[in-house]
Amino acid sequence: DTEVTQTPKHLVMGMTNKKSLKCExxxxxxxxxxxxxxxxxxxxxxxxxxxxxxxxxxxxxxxxSPECPNSSLLNLHLHALQPEDSALYLCASxxxxxxxxSPLHFGNxxxxxxx
Amino acid sequence: xxxxxxNSEALNIQEGKxxxxxxxxxxxxxxxxxxxxxDPGRGPVFLLLIRENEKEKRKERLKVTFDTTLKQSLFxxxxxxxxxxxxxxxxxxxxxxxxxxxxxxxxxxLAVQP
Numbered sequence: 664d665t666e667v668t669q670t671p672k673h674l675v676m677g678m679t680n681k682k683s684l685k686c687e688x689x690x691x692x693x694x695x696x697x698x699x700x701x702x703x704x705x706x707x708x709x710x711x712x713x714x715x716x717x718x719x720x721x722x723x724x725x726x727x728s729p730e731c732p733n734s735s736l737l738n739l740h741l742h743a744l745q746p747e748d749s750a751l752y753l754c755a756s757x758x759x760x761x762x763x764x765s766p767l768h769f770g771n772x773x774x775x776x777x778x
Numbered sequence: 779x780x781x782x783x784x785n786s787e788a789l790n791i792q793e794g795k796x797x798x799x800x801x802x803x804x805x806x807x808x809x810x811x812x813x814x815x816x817d818p819g820r821g822p823v824f825l826l827l828i829r830e831n832e833k834e835k836r837k838e839r840l841k842v843t844f845d846t847t848l849k850q851s852l853f854x855x856x857x858x859x860x861x862x863x864x865x866x867x868x869x870x871x872x873x874x875x876x877x878x879x880x881x882x883x884x885x886x887x888l889a890v891q892p
Contacts, residue, residue: 667821705867705882706822719879753821764810764829764871767880769821 666690669754669770677778678744684773686737686754694760695737696767697729698753706753712737713760744777751775780806782870782883790889791858799853799886801868808870811844811851812880816865825866826853858890 667688676682686695694713698706711719712731720729726748728740737754751772757765785800801811809830814822828835828844828851835842841854855862868883 703885705885708879708881711879751819755821764827766812766824766827767814767822768824771820774819 667754667756667768667770669752669773671773672771673774673776675776675778676741676744678746680744681740681742683741684739684752684754684775686739686770687735688756688768689735690756690758690768691734692756692758692768693734694757694765695731696755696757697727697737697739698755698769700751700753700772710739711760718760741775744775746777749775749777780804780881782806782868782881784866784868784883784886788887788889790891793859793890793892795858797855797858797862797888797890799855799866799868799888801851801853801883803849803870803883806849806870806881807846810871811842812869812871813840813842813851813853814867814869814882816867816885822867855888858888860890860892863888863890 670685696711697709700706708721709723710729715731726743730738751774753769753772755767755769757767759765782803791797812827813825816822826842828842839856843852865885865887867885869880871880
């Protein structure tokens with residue numbers, strides 16, 4: 664088990680649905696991240712929150728909307744997704760926002776399938 | 779553009795041997811390099827971090843080297859075991875700050891045969 668908890672583990676949604684992915688950590692980390700990973704590819708950064716403020720948005724389409732209600736929680740709201748958005752969505756946290764010198768702690772992801 | 783490449787898509791070795799994985803980068807001057815292990819259907823797990831001014835780092839059976847002149851890191855697993863079979867990812871980061879990013883390499887699938 665990891666110290667970063669993601670729910671749900673699996674999600675199937677239609678292109679007109681609205682759903683949310685949730686992530687929680689209680690390690691006192693002040694930076695939280697969303698990554699997208701396609702099969703046999705490395706994780707790709709989507710968003711970074713530092714001290715509950717959005718600090719990086721990697722030109723992600725607006726159908727993905729992140730939210731950081733507090734320092735322990737991170738949500739990713741999904742709306743009008745496309746089948747090519749099907750992937751493993753990984754949440755991660757780190758002690759500091761400077762990623763290079765701060766190891767990332769990943770959750771086990773949400774496997775999303777868009778039909 | 780920045781590129782991080784790891785050796786071959788898959789590496790097959792015999793149990794007990796040393797596995798050596800390569801991470802090469804171009805158009806990048808990282809201050810830190812990290813290695814992660816990822817098992818199928820799970821998130822990456824942090825293994826080791828090495829700084830630009832460090833040549834080598836060890837942790838149990840793991841050893842990482844970092845050569846900023848060659849723009850290369852080598853990751854060694856000694857006395858490999860079938861349980862070491864997984865995908866290994868290198869990741870490069872800058873000096874820190876809220877706008878700096880950790881970029882992952884393409885990954886190497888290691889298979890240790892009993």
